[in-house]
Amino acid sequence: MMIQVFGVPIQALLGQLLIGLINGSFYAILSLGLAIIFGLLNIINFTHGAQYMLGAFAAWMSLTYLGVNYWVGLILAPLIVGAFGILMERLMLRRLYHLDHLYGLLLTFGLALVLEGVFRQLYGVSGLSYTIPDIFQGGVNLGFMFLPYYRAWVIVASLTVCFATWFVIERTKLGAYLRAATENPELLQAFGVNVPLMITLTFGYGVALAGFAGVLAAPIYQVTPVMGSNLIIVVFAVVVIGGMGSILGSIVTGIALGLIEGMTKVFYPEASGVVVFVIMALVLLLRPAGLFGREK
Amino acid sequence: MHEVGKELLRVVDLHAYYGESHVLHGIDFNVGEGELVTLLGRNGSGRTSTLKSIIGLIPKRSGSVIINGHEAINLPPYKIAPLGIGYCPEERGIFPGLTTEENLLLPPVLHSGGMTLEEIYAMFPNLKERRAAQGTRLSGGEQQMLALARILRTGARLLLLDEVTEGLAPVIVETMGRVISMLKERGYTIVLVEQNFHFAKGLADRHYVLEHGRIVKMILNNELEANLDELHELLGV
Numbered sequence: 001m002m003i004q005v006f007g008v009p010i011q012a013l014l015g016q017l018l019i020g021l022i023n024g025s026f027y028a029i030l031s032l033g034l035a036i037i038f039g040l041l042n043i044i045n046f047t048h049g050a051q052y053m054l055g056a057f058a059a060w061m062s063l064t065y066l067g068v069n070y071w072v073g074l075i076l077a078p079l080i081v082g083a084f085g086i087l088m089e090r091l092m093l094r095r096l097y098h099l100d101h102l103y104g105l106l107l108t109f110g111l112a113l114v115l116e117g118v119f120r121q122l123y124g125v126s127g128l129s130y131t132i133p134d135i136f137q138g139g140v141n142l143g144f145m146f147l148p149y150y151r152a153w154v155i156v157a158s159l160t161v162c163f164a165t166w167f168v169i170e171r172t173k174l175g176a177y178l179r180a181a182t183e184n185p186e187l188l189q190a191f192g193v194n195v196p197l198m199i200t201l202t203f204g205y206g207v208a209l210a211g212f213a214g215v216l217a218a219p220i221y222q223v224t225p226v227m228g229s230n231l232i233i234v235v236f237a238v239v240v241i242g243g244m245g246s247i248l249g250s251i252v253t254g255i256a257l258g259l260i261e262g263m264t265k266v267f268y269p270e271a272s273g274v275v276v277f278v279i280m281a282l283v284l285l286l287r288p289a290g291l292f293g294r295e296k
Numbered sequence: 297m298h299e300v301g302k303e304l305l306r307v308v309d310l311h312a313y314y315g316e317s318h319v320l321h322g323i324d325f326n327v328g329e330g331e332l333v334t335l336l337g338r339n340g341s342g343r344t345s346t347l348k349s350i351i352g353l354i355p356k357r358s359g360s361v362i363i364n365g366h367e368a369i370n371l372p373p374y375k376i377a378p379l380g381i382g383y384c385p386e387e388r389g390i391f392p393g394l395t396t397e398e399n400l401l402l403p404p405v406l407h408s409g410g411m412t413l414e415e416i417y418a419m420f421p422n423l424k425e426r427r428a429a430q431g432t433r434l435s436g437g438e439q440q441m442l443a444l445a446r447i448l449r450t451g452a453r454l455l456l457l458d459e460v461t462e463g464l465a466p467v468i469v470e471t472m473g474r475v476i477s478m479l480k481e482r483g484y485t486i487v488l489v490e491q492n493f494h495f496a497k498g499l500a501d502r503h504y505v506l507e508h509g510r511i512v513k514m515i516l517n518n519e520l521e522a523n524l525d526e527l528h529e530l531l532g533v
Binding site: 190 | 352372374375376378385389391393398401403404406450
């Protein structure tokens with residue numbers, strides 16, 4: 001006899017929860033990057049989705065044209081995307097810090113459209129596939145679902161990177177500088193810390209996280225120029241729910257919303273596409289600073 | 297300029313602006329090594345702005361600020377502290393996202409010869425007791441001690457202290473006084489912005505009186521009594 005939860009076979013529930021966990025891993029790593037950038041630069045990086053797409057393309061192109069394998073790509077692509085972020089900060093964003101936040105938002109949004117357009121022109125929208133590395137071929141039968149090894153790896157890799165980042169920010173000296181720069185950059189400079197350099201490197205790191213997520217996603221989803229814009233809207237909702245700039249909040253909220261979305265697919269599939277936004281609206285009404293955010 | 301031994305700070309014709317508003321109108325003063333000099337004046341006379349301009353926190357400034365023989369007027373803020381200067385802001389500037397000990401360890405060590413963490417904890421036992429607490433959970437007095445203590449680690453020999461007694465209970469003011477005179481004995485050079493005239497009198501070598509963004513008078517501490525009437529008029533006390 002099949003075990004049921006609220007009339008739903010437990011297999012289906014667990015299966016969707018696992019899929020939710022995989023999606024949640026992507027939400028977590030992307031919203032973490034956004035949260036770090038927003039915390040220090042006060043800029044909502046609308047290019048984040050395009051940078052995620054760039055990561056996937058960097059991995060795909062280095063494999064296809066240069067024969068660079070997955071593991072090297074997993075390191076190389078975030079470095080390339082991070083370097084692109086550093087150039088973007090130095091050449092463009094830096095000129096906008098003294099202006100209203102809106103200008104940074106418009107610039108990053110415009111850049112996202114430009115990047116998407118360029119790749120659309122070069123590769124079309126039909127999608128390219130990235131072969132799963134040999135070591136991750138196959139999977140394991142968990143009883144309630146078949147879990148491909150690669151998807152298990154995605155969960156492990158992204159959670160490891162998320163919690164390592166959290167640890168560095170909350171528990172180390174380097175992180176203390178970052179927290180201090182977020183709260184009072186002027187005073188930190190008066191102590192002799194090169195805050196402009198910190199801002200550049202932090203932006204680079206946040207962007208590299210998006211690139212890393214892009215490489216992880218390449219073998220699962222189609223590599224397409226629009227892969228980022230489809231995902232990033234949900235991620236922005238995650239950031240709003242978690243609270244702008246909250247590090248742990250962005251990780252926890254990312255995973256939790258992935259799971260909630262998965263459950264919604266079981267109990268009320270019609271709502272699965274909007275559940276995140278309904279939660280966002282409720283959070284904005286009841287706790288505008290977000291679940292983990294501090295009221296200003 | 298006053299005759300001093302080795303000059304650690306020399307400020308010449310310092311002007312500073314907040315946007316359109318011109319707040320310093322040509323400040324001139326100097327501080328010799330080991331001296332304790334106060335900046336006195338009414339609210340808005342430009343004392344805090346003088347300290348902020350020296351450390352680079354008011355970006356729009358002109359004139360000359362020579363720290364330890366190095367011109368600092370055109371340096372970005374993060375390059376000024378490494379000339380050997382420590383800054384304790386009026387609002388204390390304790391970082392809420394950091395614990396007490398993280399706040400204490402935050403300013404990078406600039407030169408050798410700063411105090412060790414043990415020495416600092418020996419001087420401020422309260423901070424040791426509360427080292428794991430969030431920095432802004434400390435009492436006002438403890439936060440003031442923390443703001444002062446954290447620049448003693450860095451090896452800076454010139455300290456800019458802004459209103460370190462403001463809003464503190466008399467017993468804490470006494471403690472701050474003991475600490476500052478001990479720092480002076482240790483050879484630190486100190487520029488003290490102070491509202492509490494009696495506090496300053498017990499510690500300083502010289503006083504500069506500011507009015508409307510200018511220095512209007514320099515008084516040696518031992519000539520203070522003779523100038524008391526004029527000083528009271530300038531300070532409006």
